[in-house]
Amino acid sequence: MIPALVVFAYLGVVLYIGIFAFRRYEQRDAEGYFLAGRSLGPAVFLLSLFGTNMTAFTILGSAGHAFGNGIVTYGLMASSSALIIPVTLLLIGTRMWALGQRHGFITPVQMFRDRWECGHIGTVIFALQAVLLVPYIIIAVMGGGATLEAVSGGAVPYWFGGAVVAIVVMSYVLFGGMRGTAWVNAFQTVLFLSFGAAVLILIGSSIGGYPQAIESLLGTDATSSLLTRQRVSPRYFFSYTFIPLSTIVFPHIMIFCLTARRMRQFKKTVIFYPICILAIWLPCVFLGVVANTMHDVPGIAAKLDARALLATGDPSITAAQASALQQAAAGDDVIILMLEHYAPVWVAGILGAGIMAAVMASDSQILALSTMFTQDVFAHYGGKTRFGERAQVQTGRLFVVFIATVAYLIALRAPPGIFNLAVQYAFSGYSALFPLLIGALFWKGSTKWGALAVTLWTAASITAIAVFQAVLSPPLPGQAVPYWTVGGVDVITRTAGGTDVLGFLPVVPMTIISALLLVVVSLVTPKPRTATLEKYFPTQSAS
């Protein structure tokens, strides 16, 4: 119970930070509440932007993925992000910031509407962005409930843990707005950046050093492949470089780019972002791999047994049994199991708070949804003119309560697998929307019809993949079922993890087709007025 008490104390600190931000700064206008008055300093901007982008998956999921797939997890998800996210922040984030300063935009859809002179097409983009964001919020509530239940050894039930997390997040977002959220995120980032190194040292000393563990993994064929990338194909590995394109398209990241006081605040963020990724991902991935040697931890031993049974390929195993075994072998809680086994209880509590910090990253998504609703729907369709700016901020606050409540109710009833899957679709969806940003910011010739084509294509392709994967049940791990073959080449394949298109993840064709659609449709449709284009692409320098 001690770890759970430490986590509760941590939640109290987080709540205090959010409410302190509310009392310290008056936030009656929309820019004050939704963008912290565009006044965040360099340290808070860096830590908070990084923290906003790190979710429950970063600590729990990365270790779990590495537990099953090996060191490839780092290359798949971390080092590609280390290159692509800072480059997009430099190229796109700074440009968004400058446009926000010059034209007062608060959300990306406001910029799209102005840039392409459209109203309802902006609403379609808003709707898709909002739908793709919701699963993250639900996942965070679920992660909070599950983490509290795990660190308390079952003393805090899932429903209560989820409720506590939902109420804490809702409260500091409700009161503190963007400033409270940014401060809490900065605090959380410091906590979980320290988490990685602390756990690595603690567990390393408990198991008698890592060289021995790695030697033991090298000893058998079944585990030595975890130290290479044999388990994935080069095409699959390459596909993952498209996923970080989604980051800058996430509404909460784009909105966050508008909060910097000066453009130079991006400088440290761009430089240190890769180092922050290294500090958090490397220990988690490494520990996830090393967990494969921990037969003395009962929970992990059970997972290894389930995996070994699956690997036998015994034909008498039914589909339902295989699915149950896959669930039993999943490693999302290996870090928690290691901590329970190797760390003293009070250390486990502090480290549990570090996990909680990552799990609770839904705050910025809740605030982003509220900001988008009040700006892109309420204000756009006349609410601000009719009821005033104060009412707009109050509507935003009410929306925060509404989203947190709905997310909690769904988290209580839905099986977790559904939303994990939805989050996977969301990454692909946001990556496929990436050409929208490039078109809006860098190509004069892009049009609203091109933007609409990209948005509809993204929605249609995600729906098609979801239906395809729901209709065709997955084969056993390591197997693939070709669904559409042309001239001996497998075009669409159902795999254990999802779907392949010519060996690539669907995100690759989705993003490429999006870009082509934007170009082709824009070329044959009318451009915005010259005056509008001049706002975005001035012909002469202001200096």
Place this chain on the structure above:
Amino acid sequence: MRWWLALTVVALYGLHQDVWFWNSAEPLVLGFLPIGLFYHLLYTVVVAGLMALLVRYAWPNRLEREAETAVSRLADTKSSSREVR
């Protein structure tokens, strides 16, 4: 962006696909880091160095000047309208 920096970004994107260490775990760097993982660790550090170069040589100065001029103009307008009132 200077052409050599753009080229370096593209080259690093290519170097992410390190097929040469695909099937080998050894040598183990420091006795416990598989070579494939060490490569990507080093890759991340090199990327941070590249980001420092990008910030130094490809920073959008004009965009920054324009935005900050617009902001100070807006602030001046607000303060003068307050004075009129």
